[in-house]
Amino acid sequence: MKPKTLWICLLLVLGPFWAQAQAFNDDDALLVATSQLGTERLMIAVDAEAYCIVQRIEGSGYVIVDKRQNARRKIIGWSPDGVWQENQMPPALTNWLAEIKADTICDAFVKTKTDIHDSGSRKDSWADVLPLLTCHWHQASPYNDLCPVIADGNVKTAAGCVAIAAAQVIYFWRDFLPEKTLMDTPTYPYGAAPVTESIAAGTPNKWELLRDDYKNEDDQDARAAVAQLVYVIGTSSYLHYASSTGGQITDAGNALYAQFRMTSEKAVKANYEQTEWECLLYDDLCEGCPIIYSGDSKGDGHAVVIDGYDSKLDLFHFNFGWGGSGDGYYTVDDVTGMNGFNQSQQCVHRIMPQGYITNISEWREMQKSDNTFYPINGIPIKLSTSGHLPMNQLRRGIYIVNGQKIAIH
Template sequence: MKRISLFLLISIITGIAAFAQQRSMDEVMRIAQEHMERRTTNTGRRVAPPAESATTLRASDILPTPLRMNRGEAFYVLSYPKSNRFVMVSGDERMSPVLAYSDEHAFDPDNMAPQTKEFIQSYAAQAEALQSGAPRKLYSRRVPEAVTPQKIEPLLKTTWSQRTPYNNRCPLIKSQRTLTGCVATAISQLMNYYQYPKVGIGSISYTTKTENLSVYVDLSTIYFAWDKMLDKYISGEYNDGQATAISNLMFAVGASVNMDYGLSGSSSNIGNAPSALIKHFKYDKDICLMQFDLMSTPMVHQFIMQELIAGRPIPCSGLSVEGNGHAFIIDGMTPDGDDYPFYHFNWGWGGLDDGEYKIVDIEYCTQKRILLNVQPENDVVDIANFVQARIAEPSAHKVNPTQTGNINVRVKDLHNGKQETFNGMINVYIVNEEGTRTKIGEKGIQLVYDGFYNYEISCKVPEEMPLGTYMIEAAVQDLSTEVEDTVYFAEESPLVVTDEAVDYVPNMQATLMEFVKGKDTNDSTVCVALTNFMNFNGEPFKGDVSLALASESGKLICMLGTPVKTPITFERYKIYSSSQMDDLKGVVPDSVPDGIYHVVVMVRQEGFEGWGLVKKFDLVNNTIRNRDQDLFLIIQIENGKIKTDNIVVPEKFFADIETLEMTLNKEKCKGHFFSVNINNYFNHGKEKFAGRLSLALADDDNNIIVAFGKVINATSLETYHYIQGTFTLEGEMPDTLSDGHYRLCAAAQQEGYSNWTPITQYAVEGNKIAVSNVECFFDLWVINGRPTLDLVTREDVNRDGVVDTQDVLAIYLYMQNATGTEEFPVEDVNNDGIVDTQDVLAIYNYMQEN
């Protein structure tokens, strides 16, 4: 048998993503020029390209430091000040070539609407994710009825803002008028579009949160003078009646959404707008609040296009990376070939930066919520229920109905976008490729408007279910009707029905976990007891129970001792006392370094391989509350001995040490021994650093699990100073770590503190630091107890519906068991146009079939 080269396989898996895909400046200029030459006026007449040379801006000239990329530019802006035009071109070839443009305004980075600056951060987020090879979401394939993009000129004619005269009725602070707020400006422009209503309904009284201002308005006394409102207010070009008309509207809307008025900014939640519009201005009761992050990208575009084609402007809001909120209106659309269309944004900032913008993949988008079906009341039920969710996740992605067809489906982040509280059923289905649905479970639920809920539904796949891959879907059904409404999911969740033996992971939980003293315990042994042990899974539980050791961040390190058999069978949804569950004992290996750790409990069903982590639930007045909480006990290992009492969790110091470069000494890396070099290190922290440097392993969130190997006593370093030279960090990593993915990194520990902090990376341009705080690590997998570097996959190789360590294991096992005399082919085996892990699978399948 001929073994496949590991590094050859790695090159196949990661090679495509590794190549730089940054656009050259020549390409950027060409794209901008071609876009300008294609532009036409509203009547179809071609717009002449600007005669002037463009002012070129890079993303790094515009974005805040944390969003600047170290691998290139996220985008470029070519601005034409004399022609009042700009084009924004993406810096990565995998993004839409043109991200935004305007035939109305040039681009001035020193005079941008705050909303614009926050929105374009989504372009940087997508570019960074593409460059780093971040995994992509599996988008739902079920979308609303297809809508073809079409040219829709901006529906709004107004370009309103927030200061004089718009805020002439807003509350005063020290004789100064507060701002109207972006939500009030957006909704006011929308109401002006409909010229509705003539007068408000009811009165409003409240005290603002920040400044404690008293706000009162009797809306029944405010008649909206639509005919006096101007499309744009220019100082000296409007009269008192026109100013009063717009300020009355802005104040009425602001009060209706409970605006928190301030001088530098006034804030409200766009989620308050549906109630305000329905209750105080008689707008349609079927207004829906849609969460972007609970929809797939295709579905978001479908809904936006449907609204615009129906002639309804769309209020939209979101958050920037810094957490600043903003609201504006989407009111137009321009097709862009086969790509998603451009949308016209009215930022509500006096026309500044209004133009055509692309909405990027939703997982990177800073826009979070939009309102659908905003229109005057038509006394027709347009949308009965509007429910979204993140995912319907099964307790197992593969099921053998003849073995056990019982699964639990956990629907996460259920969100009701309509004002009325939903009371009814949620029905769970599995759907085949032809769209045939089979109901497998149901549950009664209640969803209050704009809340987020998690529900777990007990389901059963029928024994006669045909083999194959299905998608899990759900629908809600109001108690007053038999009609169902689709639940829209952000991500698909596949379920494989098979006749093969499948693994099964128990879901056991308890209300309490505590140490048991004096039961043959010593300096290396712990003993614990569980209270109110309960089985939340579809099958009775009988099997193995074991203690395990985890890091403070929850990453499993190793099992503690030999698993024990459960004394009884635990029936589902029945509570068992501590007397019905044996105490659990475990021994901590000598190789575990000193530090703070978590002791957890693991369970495994008899006849299966998968281990499940025991979680915590609360029992309040015999009612189960707050399931799936973390359950653990803290221990401290000090001088090789276990402490369970009087543990003082030491104060932590997060050192901010950065290196110019970290390289792997591949010739030294064998077995559990690893070696890296760091080139220069720099104290970017606010305090002097005097401590140690070491190799370490971190989890996927960059939390240090364990430091190991040779420790370097670092030279004392003042803040913003650096040390030149190359330093080697090396040593044996613990051999007790559980299988899974880790980050091999360098770490720093401040003198007098016990915690370690990952060392990050900086880059220099000229004599200045151009980029800092970039995560710096090597991917490391532990498979069957053996560490392997850089074996990375972002594909579902074993076709079990999830991308996880089992896919890496599938490739690893293929490498070990492959037969034949040829080297692994570096070619597109399955003819799908790319060389990736699917080609590995194609060869594997061919071997199986032949």
């Protein structure tokens, strides 16, 4: 074989590996970003060796592109309506990017249990789930107005990511929750700011005063109502109040039931294969149930709400509890999941008011009486149980039984 022929053969054999080793440049990143942002004028807002952030020059929307070798996916995060302003982004997001910046060669092939693009899985039929939450709360005023003060320095403590995540889920379900608190909130001596004030059982929850956000809200009653909710769920979860307030989402799950009679289940990612874990999350979202989600990284941790899904990119929607900043679609895998808080990932899921009906099968099993109103997925339904439905043929939609509409989420 002639030398020239040998060289051509080597190129044919090694071509894919050669291409994979080439640097992923800015033009490549812009091209990838157009799949989500369109062909409008784009700019690179952040350009690091391992990743870059592309956003629209005018308007909102940004994409985080993974530039590392061997990365399984190139888009590891995106926000359709966010604007990248690094000094306003949640620490969970900026800390994650700092870790990626230090890891220029992605080791996804080693760490991921199962292929996140398993084309043979049931995920092929998944559809988009638009974000369930409408609120964009954060940890400062008015949300932390009732939180304790650090004694040495007279500094107001943060509300805490666990409290904000749980409070936003409570707000989502507010129409079906008790009108008053069910137990005295506890007091306890630990943390940088001990909890000394208790809110008594029977205190009105004032759901009607709560707002999606408080950026332009001057109504003091509305501000007081959300401060009370955040304090009730935070102290009932036994948060450690400090300049960076911390706690466990499992404790928040217990508090949801104790104070608001909301049932839930707890799950730890280490007990699931990757696709199984994503199925668990997706099924909850299809039932209309937002999920409280947490993870750790290098001794730090964060809690968010997962409330939506992008089927095209196989990404879940995160509400960071940072006033809307950073909210967008990200992964929950073992490498880039939870925005880098990918250790000890867990969730409190199937959160709903006690006795809430999520499907018609449950309704029929409970043998609800005729001509009585009950909520199904947020809609009051008057049902006549004397009719018959082919349970094994039900799909999401609207069904009629003896003249009564039945809504399936």
